[in-house]
Amino acid sequence: xxxxxxxxxxxxxxxxxxxxxxxxxxxxxxxxxxxxxxxxxxxxxxxxxxxxxxxxxxxxxxxxxxxxxxxxxxxxxxxxxxxxxxxxxxxxxxxxxxxxxxxxxxxxxxxxxxxxxxxxxxxxxxxxxxxxxxxxxxxxxxxxxxxxxxxxxxxxxxxxxxxxxxxxxxxxxxxxxxxxxxxxxxxxxxxxxxxxxxxxxxxxxxxxxxxxxxxxxxxxxxxxxxxxxxxxxxxxxxxxxxxxxxxxxxxxxxxxxxxxxxxxxxxxxxxxxxxxxxxxxxxxxxxxxxxxxxxxxxxxxxxxxxxxxxxxxxxxxxxxxxxxxxxxxxxxxxxxxxxxxxxxxxxxxxxxxxxxxxxxxxxxxxxxxxxxxxxx
Amino acid sequence: xxxxxxxxxxxxxxxxxxxxxxxxxxxxxxxxxxxxxxxxxxxxxxxxxxxxxxxxxxxxxxxxxxxxxxxxxxxxxxxxxxxxxxxxxxxxxxxxxxxxxxxxxxxxxxxxxxxxxxxxxxxxxxxxxxxxxxxxxxxxxxxxxxxxxxxxxxxxxxxxxxxxxxxxxxxxxxxxxxxxxxxxxxxxxxxxxxxxxxxxxxxxxxxxxxxxxxxxxxxxxxxxxxxxxxxxxxxxxxxxxxxxxxxxxxxxxxxxxxxxxxxxxxxxxxxxxxxxxxxxxxxxxxxxxxxxxxxxxxxxxxxxxx
Numbered sequence: 001x002x003x004x005x006x007x008x009x010x011x012x013x014x015x016x017x018x019x020x021x022x023x024x025x026x027x028x029x030x031x032x033x034x035x036x037x038x039x040x041x042x043x044x045x046x047x048x049x050x051x052x053x054x055x056x057x058x059x060x061x062x063x064x065x066x067x068x069x070x071x072x073x074x075x076x077x078x079x080x081x082x083x084x085x086x087x088x089x090x091x092x093x094x095x096x097x098x099x100x101x102x103x104x105x106x107x108x109x110x111x112x113x114x115x116x117x118x119x120x121x122x123x124x125x126x127x128x129x130x131x132x133x134x135x136x137x138x139x140x141x142x143x144x145x146x147x148x149x150x151x152x153x154x155x156x157x158x159x160x161x162x163x164x165x166x167x168x169x170x171x172x173x174x175x176x177x178x179x180x181x182x183x184x185x186x187x188x189x190x191x192x193x194x195x196x197x198x199x200x201x202x203x204x205x206x207x208x209x210x211x212x213x214x215x216x217x218x219x220x221x222x223x224x225x226x227x228x229x230x231x232x233x234x235x236x237x238x239x240x241x242x243x244x245x246x247x248x249x250x251x252x253x254x255x256x257x258x259x260x261x262x263x264x265x266x267x268x269x270x271x272x273x274x275x276x277x278x279x280x281x282x283x284x285x286x287x288x289x290x291x292x293x294x295x296x297x298x299x300x301x302x303x304x305x306x307x308x309x310x311x312x313x314x315x316x317x318x319x320x321x322x323x324x325x326x327x328x329x330x331x332x333x334x335x336x337x338x339x340x341x342x343x344x345x346x347x348x349x350x351x352x353x354x355x356x357x358x359x360x361x362x363x364x365x366x367x368x369x370x371x372x373x374x375x376x
Numbered sequence: 377x378x379x380x381x382x383x384x385x386x387x388x389x390x391x392x393x394x395x396x397x398x399x400x401x402x403x404x405x406x407x408x409x410x411x412x413x414x415x416x417x418x419x420x421x422x423x424x425x426x427x428x429x430x431x432x433x434x435x436x437x438x439x440x441x442x443x444x445x446x447x448x449x450x451x452x453x454x455x456x457x458x459x460x461x462x463x464x465x466x467x468x469x470x471x472x473x474x475x476x477x478x479x480x481x482x483x484x485x486x487x488x489x490x491x492x493x494x495x496x497x498x499x500x501x502x503x504x505x506x507x508x509x510x511x512x513x514x515x516x517x518x519x520x521x522x523x524x525x526x527x528x529x530x531x532x533x534x535x536x537x538x539x540x541x542x543x544x545x546x547x548x549x550x551x552x553x554x555x556x557x558x559x560x561x562x563x564x565x566x567x568x569x570x571x572x573x574x575x576x577x578x579x580x581x582x583x584x585x586x587x588x589x590x591x592x593x594x595x596x597x598x599x600x601x602x603x604x605x606x607x608x609x610x611x612x613x614x615x616x617x618x619x620x621x622x623x624x625x626x627x628x629x630x631x632x633x634x635x636x637x638x639x640x641x642x643x644x645x646x647x648x649x650x651x652x653x654x655x656x657x658x659x660x661x662x663x664x665x666x667x668x669x670x671x672x673x674x675x676x677x678x679x680x681x682x
Binding site for chain 2: 002003006007010013014017018211212213215216217218219220221222
């Protein structure tokens with residue numbers, strides 16, 4: 001124990017003396033958390049709308065004013081004829097084009113229905129999906145108004161949908177205002193803790209190899225486990241401190257609700273950090289220089305981050321990719337953070353996450369210890 | 377059980393296709409200041425690293441203080457001090473912090489073993505709060521030696537401790553080793569400098585992974601039985617060329633400002649040499665018969681090998 005205490009003390013001394021690393025460890029993640037959380041906003045407003053009104057009637061103007069009134073759309077042009085709309089989309093002046101046919105009002109009054117056309121620029125799939133949803137919302141609202149005024153038999157049919165006879169109402173649970181920050185901040189916090197843990201631990205032992213100090217340690221009677229605990233404990237501690245700072249920012253700056261039990265989250269984080277540090281340790285046993293360690297960690301982290309479910313919902317991925325994410329530790333922590341913070345899940349609900357991360361941590365650390373031989 | 381400090385039998389070590397040690401047999405009695413001398417790449421570091429339990433041998437056996445380097449490496453690590461060729465202490469920790477760290481790793485304290493390192497450590501104690509990375513070469517070496525001694529080792533392995541150190545510090549260092557030997561510590565030291573051989577109790581000459589000879593410095597000199605001449609002339613380069621092409625020449629080595637020369641004839645050939653050189657238009661000729669040094673013996677031994 002005494003030896004481990006001295007090794008930890010030595011490690012902490014070195015970390016706090018490293019004038020280049022200290023800001024990286026504490027300041028950069030905080031700045032990233034603040035910036036990323038504000039930037040990673042999937043909400044799309046002010047979609048550029050080109051409105052083709054071939055009817056020029058009271059009805060068509062009502063639809064136009066409804067679209068204008070919506071916070072999602074910004075009418076950037078209007079005119080006659082399809083080709084104008086196409087040109088606008090071609091020149092990136094419109095994200096979507098809505099075209100009303102000639103005689104729109106008349107047909108709607110006489111026959112009780114008509115069709116309008118919606119064309120959407122789908123280069124950005126997410127944006128196109130949202131544009132379609134927003135437009136449908138506005139149009140069904142318009143429909144309702146027409147029916148209220150002129151009788152229930154009249155309805156407008158969107159080109160690509162059946163008549164909207166069933167009304168859908170939404171209620172967003174766990175994040176009632178659909179606030180993206182509530183959703184993103186806990187996830188980004190997980191990423192930062194992961195990155196700090198993985199990079200620092202993977203580069204640390206390899207640094208001792210690189211500058212030769214591991215030789216001097218290896219000739220001493222220090223035991224494997226003492227050396228490894230002495231190495232990992234400081235970073236484990238740092239990771240938890242980092243997480244606490246992140247929680248504080250999430251609470252003070254972003255006002256993210258914290259519904260669940262904070263001790264459950266800390267407990268899970270402690271376990272999760274063991275896994276991440278084990279991964280870093282394993283990488284540092286495989287490499288000879290800090291550069292190699294950095295690149296290998298970077299490679300894994302990029303894959304893990306992009307497949308974590310933070311930026312792309314895992315449910316949207318192809319089935320094989322969904323299976324790959326089962327090996328992604330970040331996925332589990334992001335799920336748990338969201339479940340506990342936003343939903344108030346308890347120990348029972350996250351039991352599988354705990355079990356998987358525990359097994360993963362044991363496997364990685366076991367592998368790392370097996371690979372790390374004092375007699376190189 | 378053997379009471380030798382070090383014993384190796386047919387020890388081999390290879391790195392890929394490179395054979396660093398080709399069956400080394402070595403016996404080092406306890407309490408000796410034992411030198412391993414050889415050029416760069418001869419296998420000195422491989423031998424020391426194997427004995428210091430840092431690398432596993434590929435063949436043969438080796439024991440340190442009666443403990444096998446493979447099976448009983450842990451016992452060896454408690455009883456030995458090791459100073460690698462490259463400064464390997466923590467440069468971002470201070471002198472005192474480094475020393476404290478190594479003391480606590482061996483479960484001891486600086487106070488308890490202060491008497492062991494006193495003579496060496498006192499010289500750097502005024503700088504004990506300075507970072508190790510900011511020390512001069514000589515001071516780094518003293519710190520490394522202090523750290524290697526703090527746990528009262530019975531044997532010290534020093535890998536080229538004087539490489540890249542100025543001559544004054546080198547002398548100082550060898551004096552320190554002499555003092556340590558008096559305290560009963562066995563010392564194995566490697567060096568590429570042949571002039572340091574005479575400071576050892578016994579010397580092993582190593583080349584290409586093989587031990588060429590093991591002897592005391594005096595025995596080495598005694599075993600040299602051909603007359604040796606130191607020759608000097610104004611144009612040294614021309615002199616070297618002419619001597620090498622001289623039909624009776626046995627060996628020709630530049631040695632400081634002189635050239636050391638042996639002759640195949642084995643007689644006193646001072647006059648003949650002078651005549652020969654004069655005939656070749658040399659000026660300022662000086663030819664003296666001298667007693668061989670350890671270095672001459674090694675040059676001769678290594679020459680035989682090639």
